[in-house]
Amino acid sequence: MAATNRFTPIEIEVALELIDIYFNQPEQKDYRFACAVDANDRVNGYVCFGPTPMTDRTYDLYWIAVDPEQQRRGIGDELLLYVESQLRAENGRMLMIETSSQAKYDPTHRFYLKHHYREVARIPNFYSEGDDRVIYQKVFGL
Numbered sequence: 001m002a003a004t005n006r007f008t009p010i011e012i013e014v015a016l017e018l019i020d021i022y023f024n025q026p027e028q029k030d031y032r033f034a035c036a037v038d039a040n041d042r043v044n045g046y047v048c049f050g051p052t053p054m055t056d057r058t059y060d061l062y063w064i065a066v067d068p069e070q071q072r073r074g075i076g077d078e079l080l081l082y083v084e085s086q087l088r089a090e091n092g093r094m095l096m097i098e099t100s101s102q103a104k105y106d107p108t109h110r111f112y113l114k115h116h117y118r119e120v121a122r123i124p125n126f127y128s129e130g131d132d133r134v135i136y137q138k139v140f141g142l
Contacts, residue, residue, distance in 0.1 A: 018048055018062065031062070034082050036075045044070040047079040049087075049095070057093040059083075080115055087140060094139045101132035112136045 018031050029051070036045040045066035052058040061083060066075045087095060097112060099105055101122070113119075117136035126133035 032086075034079060036066070036079055043067075045075040045079055047083055049083050052096065057091060059087055059092050059095050061095055061097045076111060077115075080111075084138070084140070092140055094137055097136040099134050099136070100127055101134050105134075109134065 019033070021031055030053075031048055031050045034047050035043050037043055046063070047061070047065075048063040049059055049061045052060050061080075064076060064079055066079075084095065086092075095117075097117060099108055099112075109119075115138070117138045119134060120137045121133075121135040123133040123135075125131065
């Protein structure tokens, strides 16, 4: 994640906490991970997702990151499609994604739009002054 230059130190710390929860509490069902690895078992990307508490089959995509040297090779596409296929198989209703409005996230916004996610909300100045929270949604089965 650090290599992407898109995540803050606090975001990386939170992502690592989720990984710790996943490996140290195998009974938990809040966070699920998938990794894209190469022939040498090197992690080229990963995704973290899970059910949104107190909802009916709604899920959140918490993190998706691809090694910058491996970007633009379809790894992010494969990871996102994997999540979507898992949710469809489990009769998930929708997937929600939140991200920043900072210019460095423009490729991220294009990525979600390319995959038919809709921007459904924007909360001005959420993360900091001038940095909105942008919320994307994809509804399955409609």
